[in-house]
Amino acid sequence: MQDTSKALPGFSYSRAFFEELVDTAMAHAKKLGASDVGAEASEGSGLSVSVRKGELETVERNRDKSLGVTVYLGQRRGNASTSDFSRAAIEQTVQAAYDIARFTAEDPVAGLPDEADIARPAEQRDLDLFHPWPITSAQAAEMALACEAAAFGVDKRITNSEGAGVSAQQSHFFSAHSHGFRGGYASSRHSLSVAPIAGKGSGMQRDHWYSSERNACDLAAPEAVGRYAAERALSRLKSRKVATRECPVLFESPLAAGLLGGFVQAVSGGALYRKTSFLADSLGKNVFPEHIDVVEDPFVAGGKGSSPFDEEGVRVKARKVVDGGQVEGYFLSTYSARKLGMKTTGNAGGSHNLTLSSRLTRAGDDLDEMLRKLGTGLFVIELMGQGVNYVTGDYSRGASGFWVENGRIAFPVQEITIAGNLRQMLAGIQAVGADAYTHGAKTVGSVLVDRMTLAGN
Structure with a gap:
């Protein structure tokens, strides 16, 4: 059933595979007697790296997948999900959603959107949301270290740091329901951040700055983020209260x-x-x-x-x-x-x-x-x-x-x-x-x- 031949960069599953997965779930729900049904298959992956005081702290890789199914029996609704894409697991998930709907109280306004409100395939624009970032953990660490080093380099009064981090995340999904909707897309979100500390003892002040974009090419330079975060922290030194x-x-x-x-x-x-x-x-x-x-x-x-x-x-x-x-x-x-x-x-x-x-x-x-x-x-x-x-x-x-x-x-x-x-x-x-x-x-x-x-x- 799996087809990864057309999977987008960084993903294990293709859009075609997700469409088949969703259609299989919907067909089984209809076979059980659902009046309406919707399903969504999704996958996400990413890398997060953090450093502190010039040393690597954490490297985390995440990968997740999910199939969610919503079943309607008239105006009773049930929902279930699974991360197992086998045929048996799909049928068990649909059955679970169906059983929940059977024992849920009726809700007069429950149901899928009206067909007239559905976004048809011809209306679904490409909005330039997916920009995979093939950065390695070593490259991400180097970027985070450069950001933090730039913060420390601004002034000797930058005495400590809560760390700097780089994150590269992406996901894609396909969704459909029995009122005629079919659609999905891939998206990405990448970021760079740092939190320097200025001063000593009870006079310490912390601030932070970050850059977050769908396309890593649009991220601010690590050195610029570090310097600006440091300047913010320094500007807060010798803070005091004011009268009410x-x-x-x-x-x-x-x-x-x-x-x-x-x-x-x-x-x-x-x-x-x-x-x-x-x-x-x-x-x-x-x-x-x-x-x-x-x-x-x-x-x-x-x-x-x-x-x-x-x-x-x-x-x-x-x-x-x-x-x-x-x-x-x-x-x-x-x-x-x-x-x-x-x-x-x-x-x-x-x-x-x-x-x-x-x-x-x-x-x-x-x-x-x-x-x-x-x-x-x-x-x-x-x-x-x-x-x-x-x-x-x-x-x-x-x-x-x-x-x-x-x-x-x-x-x-x-x-x-x-x-x-x-x-x-x-x-x-x-x-x-x-x-x-x-x-x-x-x-x-x-x-x-x-x-x-x-x-x-």
Whole structure:
């Protein structure tokens, strides 16, 4: 049954083999009496290497494979999976999913996506997501060591390191279900990171930086990553607390992506139909100021959030999620859409490439200009803890960064807490910088929020 003759580089199984595997599982489910069925076969492989203080620490290779089967008996659903691709194991897995469905309570909205929503093969674009990286463990170690050495070479005050690492990961899958969907693709994700420590004793400060891309050719140079991480750590030396007060807060661009993520979670189907969101019933309402737009684009070539269809095989599309501050769309799977009496938005599995922008942003609005707009207040470069209540929107997190006076950094700060409410924070965005940074599948510049509570001394 196995056919590896056409397997992609670094994989053991071909697309043709996965198609046969999925079709075998679906046919057996139908034979048992399933009203509908879906199946997905996948394989992943990778290399991860870490070093610390000039010495090799770990070399890890991962390889995994899986066949998942979902069986429907009317509106009862069962799911099972296996890593054994033998015919007997496939039939046992299908039987297990079938048996689970038999004894599961009926769910009025359970079921496969509507056929009209399915992404047909002709609609499935090649989005340039697969770039295998044939790096050896020795080459990866050399790269990580160069990154860490560059960090140590910046200044004698870089006294220690939590290590540097290189990771090369790739995977592919094929999925199909009985409402007519058939599709799959290969993808890759590679990264380089380092975490240097500056200073000594109780005055030590740590920071980190990384580069992550689908194509290893696009990774930042190891030396550049190391130097920048060291400069960040050094900038935090002699940090102190500040007095408790209310003040404007500027979020560094990688952290600003977290604010966008908070909005996405609050307008996603699960939170909405469970009524655990502070943005319930926000469709058509202003959540952001009028100068803010949020765009979703699943079709960015090489994008980390790009996909020709969602996890259910539903058609995806580029759209404006927020237009002039107003919420124009939620993030819904088939199930959550049915629970809400709405249509799927092609977001089973989450959002695609998101960009938050301001109509007020100008080309010269770099970080220095954003600090000038902040005036006197807090510039945050690190957040700690998970202090966000998505039911109420209450927000409270540990923070580190810099106190800014008259538009210029005065001194580094640590051991403080910033608090507010996400609804007021989103509505209080005064400016978005031109220093756009892509963190995962979210792109946003630094974000200036008009007022938060800073708890310090």
